[in-house]
Amino acid sequence: MAIAFLITVSNTARAQYDDDYYGTYYESSSRTHYYSDYDEGWANFYVEYSPLQLTSTAKGVDNKNFNTATIGFGFDYPLGGSPVCMEGAFETSGAWFSKKYNGGEKYSMDIYFSKIPINLAIRLDIAENFSIVPFGGAYIKWNIYGEEREKDIYGDTYTWKIFEDDYSYDDDYNRFQFGYQAGVRFIIGNCFSIGASWKADITPFCKYYDSFTKKEEKELFKGFAFQLAYCF
Numbered sequence: 001m002a003i004a005f006l007i008t009v010s011n012t013a014r015a016q017y018d019d020d021y022y023g024t025y026y027e028s029s030s031r032t033h034y035y036s037d038y039d040e041g042w043a044n045f046y047v048e049y050s051p052l053q054l055t056s057t058a059k060g061v062d063n064k065n066f067n068t069a070t071i072g073f074g075f076d077y078p079l080g081g082s083p084v085c086m087e088g089a090f091e092t093s094g095a096w097f098s099k100k101y102n103g104g105e106k107y108s109m110d111i112y113f114s115k116i117p118i119n120l121a122i123r124l125d126i127a128e129n130f131s132i133v134p135f136g137g138a139y140i141k142w143n144i145y146g147e148e149r150e151k152d153i154y155g156d157t158y159t160w161k162i163f164e165d166d167y168s169y170d171d172d173y174n175r176f177q178f179g180y181q182a183g184v185r186f187i188i189g190n191c192f193s194i195g196a197s198w199k200a201d202i203t204p205f206c207k208y209y210d211s212f213t214k215k216e217e218k219e220l221f222k223g224f225a226f227q228l229a230y231c232f
Helices: 003-026 029-040
Strands: 042-050 053-056 065-078 084-100 106-122 124-127 130-151 157-161 175-186 192-201 206-210 215-231
Touching: 042 084, 042 192, 065 106, 065 215, 084 130, 130 192, 175 215
Parallel strands: none
Antiparallel strands: 042 065, 042 215, 053 215, 065 084, 084 106, 106 130, 124 130, 130 157, 130 175, 175 192, 192 215, 206 215
16 A cells, blocks of 8 residues: 555656656756756765664563664665655664663663665655655664673673673574664755654564563664765
């Protein structure tokens, strides 16, 4: 149903696009790149900030709030010369969490991961130098490195690498995950874009046995992301 809706919107937008702009295509050389976006696609470098939460399926468990920074490279390819596009990207992120307890102990976790997001998007050209791009899709995530640290009241620090085979706790961390994202971007001047999206894991980041609920619980990342990109 979603694909059928996108195709319908695509045909309507494309027809309006042709009526409004093709008649003046040869009159304005400054629009050459504007038109070629539909035929050849466009790439972008971007940075993102995301206050992700690591949430548990167990009730009463506090969320871990991570500060997450991302850099990425993406490409948009129009489908059949229409405003509907396939988007692909590769990005690398770092996420950091820390908490200090009343007794003076401190716990922290660092995670580094890469993603390949794939989206279906619609580029809606509101004006010559302004476009709105709603999008949605899925991602594959590879957790490259993760580390837990505990600092006791005496200043001694203990470190565990969570994805290593010799990790001694019962938590089972996954290297590979799947998830989804949906959001909107605003392209300004055909050179820059700003956007926001919602991202959430589908498969768990971590599984563990909860002695209170007497069952296996899961932890998953989710949260908003805010993006700034250079398009070319």
